[in-house]
Amino acid sequence: AQRVTQPEKLLSVFKGAPVELKCNYSYSGSPELFWYVQYSRQRLQLLLRHISRESIKGFTADLNKGETSFHLKKPFAQEEDSAMYYCALSGPGTYKYIFGTGTRLKVLA
């Protein structure tokens, strides 16, 4: 079955501390992986995708096919990173996203 698992509903860290938001997936084949973010009172927006191998707002994510993971990392958390983060996958070249249940990140001053 195709599934995205985000084991943490809530993650609290202090400002300046490293952050790792976990995402594991189940998919028969080679999916494309994404992280979406929703800031307070804003709409869901793309943060990054694995094929771009880019760093956005200091966040990076590496696709580990052996562990079927796509964890989101940032070395030094900032208060403005507080938001809801969703991991999602789609089949290669397709449009249908499967989302995880999301992790709320709170960065404490």
Added chain:
Amino acid sequence: GAGVSQTPSNKVTEKGKYVELRCDPISGHTALYWYRQSLGQGPEFLIYFQGTGAADDSGLPNDRFFAVRPEGSVSTLKIQRTERGDSAVYLCASSLQAVSTDTQYFGPGTRLTVL
């Protein structure tokens, strides 16, 4: 430019009633998607349009749900005989084309509450 817009932002209705939710995609985007997000869950795919036609409606939960996009732009999600379990945030998204390399841009959602 303007992003994806959805109206109404909130809709409260009674069990058994009919509701329509509207989505106005980004101009020029041929692909349009509807998702449903229940409390504590991530968005769940409902239906996808390429142009005017529903290319994939495999996510619609039952035949009470129907969506149209008659002119290839604005879309309406229609729910008949609403049930309390239909209460959720309904999200619309659009993209240039229906491929994963094209970013899906989401609207603010319509919060539907069925009493």
